[in-house]
Structure formats: structure tokens, C-alpha cells
Amino acid sequence: MQAFVSLGIELWLLENTETGQRIAVDRSEYRDIYGDEPPDTIPSITPPAPDAAPIAPWFDALMSGMPEAPEDISDMVQRPSSRTRLDAADRAEWVLIGQVVSSDRLLALTPAESIAYGMVPRTIANENELQAFLGAASLRTYERSWSESLVIFLVSWPVRIVLIIIFLVCLFVEFAFPGTGIFGVGSMAALVVLLGAPWIVGLAQWWDILFVLLGMALVAVELLLLPGTFVAGISGALLMLAGLVGTFVSGDMNSSELVDGLFRGILIVTTGLVGAVAIMWWLGRRFEHSRFASRFILRTDANPVGTRGTADDRPSIGAEAVATTDLRPAGRIRCGDQMLDAVSSGRWIRKGAVVRIVRNDMTIEVEEVDP
Template sequence: MWIQSRQLGAVRRCALVVSAGLLTLSLVLSAPAADEAPQTPQTPPRPAAVPAYRQASQVAVLTVHGEIDHVTLHSLERRMAEARRNGANAIVLDIDTPGGRLDATLDICNLLKDPSLTPTNTVAWIHPQAYSAGTIIALACREIVVSPNATFGDAAPIQGIPGLGLTQLQPAERAKVEAPLLAEVVDSARRHHYDENLVQSFVSVGIELWMIENVDTGERVFVDRTEYETVFGEEPADEITSVTPSAPTTAPAPRVRPKVMERIPLGDSADELGLTPEQYRQQIEYQQNRPPRRDPLTRADRGSWRPVMQVITDDRLLTLKPAEALHYGLAVRTISSDAQLLTFFGAQSLRRYDATWSEGLVRLLVSVPVKIILIIVFLLSLFIELAAPGVGVFGATAFVALLVLIGAPYLAGLAQWWDVLLIGLGIVLLAAELFLIPGTGVAGIAGALCLLAGIIGTFISGDLSSEQGMDELWTGVLSTFTALFAAGVGAWVVSRQIHSLPVLDKLILKTEVGARTTGAAGGLLSAMGDPPRTLELGVQGIAITDLRPAGRAEIDGRIVDVQSVGSYIEKGRPVRVTSVGRYVIEVEESHS
């Protein structure tokens, strides 16, 4: 029994060995070939964590395309309010602009920095360019993102006058114009932790900056020539090194410590500064949110820093591409699509708010070329209506042209009360000269001057004591006198060629009617040509319309346009010719 048990154990061990071998063989045969990659489940990449201050559920994209002007300002105000009503808690300005007006730019910056009108979560998307005013607006936003081919910078103020092009500003004038811009970009730098000297180099020529890096911490700062020589004990190399980012453009910007000015000391109470309690609270909050002041580097810092590159020379303005903007800490991300914007904010929805067609129309109507055309149309139509009264088409055309000339600037926020007042006063005085007190010329001259000053005023939207106001004044003067010259030429052509223009000929009534009609156009146009017969002084006739003071009378067998030199003359009363001029026939009531 013992022997049989040993034999049975041996058999069992052999069976176990054989089973293990078969199992191993089956595993080897079922294994994948060496050149086949193992099939492992792919987990979709996790989206990058979004900072709490940037997170939003609804993103509103407001396009800022084309020239920056007051139409842009009012459009942004309207769209900003609409986006907030619709629940947007993040605003993106999609900027693509060559620049624009200084006053409108500063007003837009104030809009962006007013928490009661604009969400604090506001980002500028330079897509693809933001020169001049576009750069100033982008800096006013809390963060800046750029498209892959973006360019921004070159924000120095320039002066341009129609017909003369760009003109050189004198040093004193340039300093006066640059002052509000520098104050604005410095304020933006303090709010959003940019280097003050760096942002000022967008606006002013003459700033030299170098980037240096701490050899221990990797921290980077911007220094001018004086600070550079203090730290390194030698003059810097005058060359700008191109920026080649070592990381993808979606990586966080390098740590740059900005240089800011001293904090503005606050008094112990709001009364000391003449502020309301709310204004004083806002000042304290603003000071607390400013970045810490960077103390100037000294000789004691030698050996702790190494030069990285020169950022800007003193003979140019700072202009940046995406890699440079990220490298200098001005931009935080490269964004190429709306989908990436959603990821940037960690948002669920995105909606675009574009400018309306009416806002584009208003922008066209307030442009200088269109204003010149409107002035020409107004003057020429008014001349034709007064010279050769017809069915009222030209009078209506003159009224519409004047209405658009005044109304378009009003809709764009450019109208001043005094230019509308002068235009209205000028029209009243001209009407008084024609219908109430003819012949004196005083009211007519005063009315013409008021009308002229009012038309020039439609070009002015700012303070005349400012540089921009003076530029607008010269633009208005040149444009208005250009329109006057063109309208004068047009009036001369119309007066000479009225009979060869079939459309005009049908819209104008004839001076003579009935069997006595000669076919000559009436009114001033008839007087400007050679009349069929010359009226003699003292010849009498009958007023066939009321003369208030202008009207019509039948004199010497003809019906002509006349003007009373005295009081109102009723229809049917006898009249006598007192004066025959090239443009007007004057009569008085005959009592004989």
C-alpha cells in the first residue's frame, strides 16, 4: 500500500508538470508578435486647469475692427450692456485695427476699467493686429491673448490733415499729446502687473530697455541703460536679439517682475483728499491691487544677474509679435479659434456681438469725404431751389443733406451744441433776408457766416484748446472751403447748361407761362443768362401771388419772379419796377 501510494504521488506530480508546460505553451502561442504594439486604452487629455479669476460660464466676444472712433465707443457700450443682460461673465475684445482717435481711445479705456459697466474678466484678443489705439485698448484689459500671426505696438500719436497727409509734431506739441497716453498705459501697467518702462516704449521714442535674469531664481526684469551699467559695470551691447521661445506658445509666460513707481500715499481720511467714502474705498482697493514696487538694482547686485537680450533701442517704438509678447510677459496665451477661447475660460458657451450695419453707416456718414459731398449737395441744391423754383425736389434734397450732415455726428456722439445752434441761426437769418427784410444785406451776410461756422463745427468733436481740436478745426476749414469751391463751380455749370440737362429742365418751373412763354428757365437762372427783353425801370404790373417779399408778378406781358422792397404786397395789387439786377427784380406797390 505504501508502494502504491508513492507511485500514485509520482503520477500526480508528472501530470502537474505536463499541465504547467501546456499552459505555458498556450500563453506563448497566444502572445502578440514582437513588432505589434500592445493595445492599451487611450484616455483623452485633461484640459488645463483654469485659474479661478478667469473661469467663466458664458463668454461674449465683441469685435473691434477698423478705425477706432466715437462710433466704436458707442457700439462697445451698447454691446457690452447687451452681453451683460444676457448673462455673460467674461468679455473678449476681438481686436483688428490700425489705430484711431485719441479721445475715443481714452474713453474706451475708461469704459473697460469701470466695473459698473464692464466685467473685470475682460481679455483682449489681438487678432491679428492692434496698432496704436488698439494697443492702448488691449493694455486696458486684464489679460492679453494673441493669434499666431498677431502684431501690436507702435502707439505714438500722429497728426494727419486731409490733403496734407501726416505732419511732424513739434517736441512741445508731441509731449502735450503723449501725456494722456503715457498716463493711461502706466495706469494699465500698474493694474495688470506690466513693466511701466516697457509699456511706455509703445508710445515714446527714446526709451532703451534690456532684459536681465537672476542667475539663482530665474527671475527676469527690464532695466534701462543706467541700471544696466550699475549692475554689470559696463555699457550694454547695442543689438536686439530675436526671441525664439524654448517652449510652445501655449506655455505660461516667463516670470517677469515689473518695475513700478512709488505708491501714491493716501491720507488718513477721505476728507483730506476731497473724496467721497466710496471713492476713497476704491483708491485703497486700487493701491492694494498694484504690484509691489521693484527697488532699483545696485552695485551690490553684481554677479547675481546675467543679460538676456536688448528689448528696444532709443530710436524706435516697441512692436511685438506673439513670441516676444509671451516672452516679455505681456501676453498669456496664443489663441487661434473660438474653440480655444472656450477652453481658455473653461466656459460652456460663447456668443459673438458684432457691430450693426447702422453703426457702419453712421461711421461712413461722418467720414470727411462724405461730409464734403453732403456740403456740396446742400449748397448746390439750395442754389437751384432759390434760383429756379420748381416742384421742391431740390429744396427737399438740400434739407435731407443738411439733416444728415448734422444728424450723423449727433448719432456718433460727435455733435456739439454750438454748431447745431449756428446752423439753425444761419438758416433763420438767411430766410429773414429773403422774405422779411430784403435789400439790407446785413441779415444775409450774418446768416451766411453763421451757416459757414456751423458747417465747420460739424467736423469738431473735442476741445478747441487741445491739439486734436485744432487738427479738427483745420480739417473742417479745408473741407468746407473745398466744398464751397466745388459747389460754386457746379452752380456756374448749372446756370449755363440748364437747358441741356433734361432732368433738371423738367423739375424747374418756367418763369413765363401761357402764350407768352419763351422757354427760358425762371428766377436767378433766367437772370444769369441773357433775358429776351429787358424790363424798364418804372414799368408797372400786377402781383399774381402774394409778395412776402418774394413772389411773382405780370409785368410788360411777362410773368416774372420779383421781390418786394417794402412791406407785404397782396395778390392783385399793382406794382412798379424799382430795380432790375442780374439776379433779382425788385418792385414796390404802385399807388398811382
């Protein structure tokens, strides 16, 4: 019974050649019987024949004499086995059926294995058999509601990968191509679903959501207030990743479930991140000039009073301009007779400073020219 709840319990199934009785032995008893180490492979165990004599159902005797006081139960668990221990003299009477459980896992049985090991006499096939087994006057079946099905769908790993990609890509488009704000709304909607669905099923904790929101705030500080330092940006990104991974684990999980949840969370978040980066790279090259983007990105034609200009009349890399506003890191510059939107490549640039254009693809990026 310990193998159901404790790691490190190894068991092998033996069968009596005369009676067909089956027993479970540990490594030490196996060595006493056969004189060598047992095999460390777990085969498929088939139920015994109907006329065989398998292990007597374990729970019948256990429940019939089960004490009520907790201290009596503890004493009962610690008692040695009542079965006579086998040795080399019994070798001819017993044959190995196979290993039941290894030391690195808990014992988990299928219905067929439960019958083979004598844990249960048979399985219940339908509601009528269940009602007869329980002796119930009636049974009530609760079907899964549409809302429960929806939440289960939203917390599935393919959907969560897609939500991570939508969140990051929409956030990138909103920052890189200022427009109507529809991509910002899409990013927030994906984030709400990404955090809300695990919250409903009890996977997401309050600190998961706090980490994600705090991480977004630090990334915004990096972009708008402290560009070029990377401290706030990297810290924010790590907090967001930790918060997203945290939505895959629950505080009431045991150690093995916790490790499995963390591994699954890291794998899914990493997959979504890689997919988002690939899409952002493609969008950075093609999105701004696509017909679809023209419906959402605000554009105006270049003229003497100035806007950000089109791709054809943007100044070349290396051209110099004058900052007409502070760049923190975004602002405006004048290059010849054009007024253009630009961002600083590092630290803030004060109004009136001479700048040099270092990038002019999806955004115009400038650096201050040393006086």
C-alpha cells in the same frame, strides 16, 4: 506705465548683451549710461528670440500685489522704480534697441510690440483660445447689425462730403429756380441725414443742430426780410458751418481727439463747400436751359398779361421797368408789355418805383432808379 496715459514720457529700450533681458530707460538714465543724448527716432522693434529673456511681464507682478483702497493705489503709483538705476559702469552690458515712445505722443503698442516689450506672453488667435484664456464655459458673438453698418457708412467722410454738396446745391437750385419744390425736399433730406447719423452715434450734440437751424433761419431772414445788409446772412452762414463742424467732435473726447476731430471736420466741411460752390457756378450757367431742368422748373410763355419770360425775350441789361409789387427782395416788374419775376440787388423796392435791370441770366436783378 505712465507713457500709456501721459504725454512727455520718453523711453528707450535697452537689451543686456549676456542675458537678453530688456529694460526701458528715460532720457536722464540714458545720458548717465552712455554720456550723450539718445536718438530721437522710433525704429521697428522686433520681438526677441524664443530662447531670449525679455522683460518680465509687467502686469503679473503689478496685479499680484495690487491694493484695493484708492489711497493705497495712489501711493503705489508714486513709488520710485524698484529696478536699480544704471550708470556708466553698466555701459558695456547694455545695447540700444531703439526708442519706444517720444514726448509728443502716448504709448500705443501693436501685438508684436507688446510681446517684444514683455507686456503680454502671446496673442490670442481665435475664439477657442479666448475661451480657454478666460476659462469661460461658452462665448457669444454679437455681429454688427445692418443698421449699425448703415450709420457707420453715413458718418464716413466721403458720404458726409457728398451730403454737404447735395444740401447746398439743392438749396441753391430751390432758391434760384423756383419750381416743384423737389430740390427743397432733397436739401432737407440731405440735412436730416447729415445731422441725424452723427446724432445716433453720439457725435452730434443738441447745440450742433441748433446752430445749423438757427443759421438757416438767419440766411432766410437775409434773403427775404433784410436783403443787402449781409449781417444776418454772414452770421447764419458761420453758425451753419460751426454746427456742421461740431458734428465731428464729441463732448467726451480728450484734448488730442478734440483737436483731431475739429481739424477733420473743418477739412471735410470746407471740401464739401468748395465742391458745392463749383457745382453751383456750373449750374448757374447751364442748368436753367437744360432738358433736365425743364421737368422741374415751372415755366410759361411770355404774353401781354405777363410771366417771367424766356431767355430770348428777356429785356437787356440797362433797360428800365416799373415794379408792380414790392420787391422784398423778390417781386414782379413790368418791362414794356412783359410781366417778369425779378429780385432787388440790395434794399427793398416799393411798388410803383422805376427800376433798372442790372442782370438777366438765371434771374432778373434790378436796382431802383434815383428819381
